[in-house]
Amino acid sequence: MASLKAAYPWIKLPLVASAPMLGASTPRLAAAVTNAGGVGFLPGGSNAGTLDRLLQEVKTILGSTSGTGLQSRPGILPIGVGFQLFNSTQSLDSIAAVIKKYVPAVVWLFAPKENVDLQQWSKRIRSETENKTHIWIQVANQAEAMESIKLANPDLLILQGADAGGHGRRQAASLISLVPEVLDSLQEAGKEDIFVLAAGGIVEPRAAAAALALGASGIVMGTRFLVAEEAGIAQGWKQALLRTKDGGVATVRSTLCDRIKETRPEWPVEYDGRQLRNKGHDDEDAGMPEMENIKRYKEEMKKASDVNAWENDGRMVAYSGTGVGLIKNIQPAASIVEEILRGVRPVLERSATALEHEGKQSNL
Ligand SMILES: Cc1cc2nc3c(=O)[nH]c(=O)nc-3n(C[C@H](O)[C@H](O)[C@H](O)COP(=O)(O)O)c2cc1C
Structure with a gap:
């Protein structure tokens, strides 16, 4: 190889x-x-x-x-x-x-x-x-x-x-x-x-x-x-990622991100997007007609530089994976890469050591 x-x-x-x-x-x-x-x-x-x-x-x-x-x-x-x-x-x-x-x-x-x-x-x-x-x-x-x-x-x-x-x-x-x-x-x-x-x-x-x-x-x-x-x-998006916990609940897979931006027809039907759950999803679940949801999103877009628009009761589309709850701070990209490079081996070694230790204990 x-x-x-x-x-x-x-x-x-x-x-x-x-x-x-x-x-x-x-x-x-x-x-x-x-x-x-x-x-x-x-x-x-x-x-x-x-x-x-x-x-x-x-x-x-x-x-x-x-x-x-x-x-x-x-x-x-x-x-x-x-x-x-x-x-x-x-x-x-x-x-x-x-x-x-x-x-x-x-x-x-x-x-x-x-x-x-x-x-x-x-x-x-x-x-x-x-x-x-x-x-x-x-x-x-x-x-x-x-x-x-x-x-x-x-x-x-x-x-x-x-x-x-x-x-x-x-x-x-x-x-x-x-x-x-x-x-x-x-x-x-x-x-x-x-x-x-x-x-x-x-x-x-x-x-x-x-x-x-x-x-x-x-x-x-x-x-x-x-x-x-x-x-x-936007800073509001970054702040929203930092304060969000429990990504399996706080994020949602949906096509609303595309429908609300009116880009849905372009996407192949097999795709949707994962983002932080927000007011747009709540309103959709409560039966709000899509045109009204789009209208409110467009109004909110005018405030995209305002961090409040990115609150849970806001409507901005903040894409995010489920790992969001583990993100702690804003830092240079290099230090993110270095954290992974430095951190992986100790994790694997800890697992191997724990397994070995457990094996010895159970053989006693
Ligand atoms: C804001 C955002 C934009 C993305 N845009 C693209 C894209 O343009 N092309 C692409 O192949 N994947 C895109 N992805 C998906 C990534 O390639 C990748 O699969 C994903 O970020 C991995 O999950 P994670 O966000 O939990 O790390 C995007 C992801 C995010 C969060």
């Missing part, structure tokens, strides 16, 4: 990646994650001009900071770019030209309208960059994983469990069953060389260690990086 370090020489292990999150994953955030030994991602969006500007900004930041892998794979920008294919497909030509110009280490594909789009995108990206840009695909079930492999032969799969913040498949298992089942399927198909990362609900070292114990080679975090100093979201 090839090693992750050979593919991404600047990384530290286990691999920690920041999710591509529109509006949240700024060039500063992505560069900070890469500089700390992870893989930072930018959201690709659907506008080639914007993508060009974001990549140029990341390049400038990485070029002016030390400790990056800029030299470790010459000619490659040690950063990833993520695309939600269902709303990017029309712009493949112009986006491919930008990818060719910057040669990011990774292009991440998610949520195709038709599975065959994975084939078209991966082929095009690989040919534009002479295979220098690797393809990662985010999937949420066994069948989707195997279909993606058949169509696009990705270098890596991100397995997105049901606890994930933001958009994901409405029907999904948690990582605890998803990761081992997909790994078994990869082995049966003779595809053990495809790396696997776990995403969904992971915000600290214990969950990262659990993902490794399940067989993943690393993790992706979205929600945890929303509270990074460099994340480009």
